[in-house]
Amino acid sequence: MTTVTVKKAADGFSITLKSGVAADFNNAIGTLKSYIHASARSYDPQTRQWHVDADAQTEFDRWLTYLVTVLGARIEWQHDEAKEERQHQHEWPPAGYRKQPTxxxxxxxxxxxxxxxxxxxxxxxxxxxxxxxxxxxxxxxxxxxxxxxxxxxxx
Missing domain, CATH: 1.10.287.110 (DnaJ domain)
Structure with a gap:
């Protein structure tokens, strides 16, 4: 089974692919290249991650849909917990707070x-x-x- 780990960044998405079957892995990479234009994607060999620009959101969504429906891939979304924590610190009213009705x-x-x-x-x-x-x-x-x-x- 192919596992796709996706992390949303300010300028797009970082993607890590893992698969136990080489054919599925190659198919996932091939479809990534066919769905998303070369100018909207890049590969970092040091981190072994693909980066997709935010402008290619529609194509990226179609590619993920293909992976799930055709290859049976599992998508794992990673969140920037530090960013979420900062957002919760500035949130008002605090979560769970409800104004008392008159x-x-x-x-x-x-x-x-x-x-x-x-x-x-x-x-x-x-x-x-x-x-x-x-x-x-x-x-x-x-x-x-x-x-x-x-x-x-x-x-």
């Missing part, structure tokens, strides 16, 4: 006015729960929002 937003989730009495809040919640319950084909996220609104308004 009281007006909670009433709006139940399709009510803020002046609605407790009995109407309960009745609206029950009807909307029937429509949005995941067991009845509803949306799980919508049900979570309804539950949150009812819990905070009924308390």
């Amino acid at each position: 009281k007006d937003e909670l009433y709006a989730r139940l399709h009510l006015l803020p002046s609605a009495p407790a009995e109407l809040i309960k009745a609206a919640y029950r009807e909307l729960a029937k429509l949005n319950h995941p067991d009845k084909g509803g949306n799980e996220e919508a049900m979570k929002l309804l539950n949150e609104a009812y819990a905070k308004l009924a308390a």
